[in-house]
Amino acid sequence: MSDSNLPPSYPASSSPAPAASGPVTPPQQVNIAFWLYIVGAALSLISLIVSLVTIGSLKDTLQRQLAAQGQQLSDSALNATLAVSVTIAIVFGILYIAAYVLFAVFMRRGANWARIVLLVVTVLSLFGILDGFGLGAARLVVGVIATVLIFLKPANEYFREVKARKLPRA
Template sequence: MSDSNLPPSYPAASSPAPAGGAPVAPPQQVNIAFWLYIVGAALSLISLIISLATIGSLKGDLQRQLAAQGQQISDSALNATVTASVTVAIVFGILYIAAYVLFAVFMRRGANWARIVLLIVTVLSLFGILGGFGLGAARVVVGVIATILIFLKPANEYFSAVKASKRPRA
């Protein structure tokens, strides 16, 4: 395939796979989206750290809410509840961040299923835009921009080329 057959905005390094099924290099949009997803994961990590740093106020808030409802709870039960909540938040936060990065890696390698998963995660993140100490909005904006990039024409061609390179040749 000659360079003259390529669309003008699509770099030669990202052209569809040659007949030998050689790897296809991701276009610039996919690389930018990948790094934006990494930034989103970093913002999630920062949000998790800030949440853990402010855990002391959680215990006080919980005590005030229970007192306002006329309920009492022992300090040991309250500590156990807060500890369990923190443990669950840490575990799920780390799993979320790890999965998000893993999906971004697979997306960069041309896995269309990872692109769809990242789209779904981005849409679902719109519901939590106000959370995370203001970082939630930044994380959503970064995710939306990255998701738009992975559905532009050069990215679509890249994912199609990767899929075509994996088909068995007759």
């Protein structure tokens, strides 16, 4: 075989070599933030359970408030209203907790969009700081610490590196 049958050689590219194809390991602060978000989800679950356990006192309070306003609601209507409210609270509570954990998982994998969603959720939780029988405040503190961690330098570099590895190579 002669050299004339070989494809022409091109000079080496001045661009850097492609990054390693292995997974990027998240820095310790991203792992800590992930577990803090999981703790926040657990606090939300505990808050939901406490709310369900105290539903009886809510029924009594609602009956007193209606009586103070001169209104009356039958026990069956009140029970039906509470049953619908509890069902809605359970469904949305479980969906919120599942989504929160899912966003934390994606954040740990380096998805910048999940980091932004967690930031927005944390900011929005400022409005519900007193909810959840004091657990709302604990959940907020945990969420704020986790959110700060995922926006510090090592985490920013991690998210940039994950994004760079996903970009198509020319």
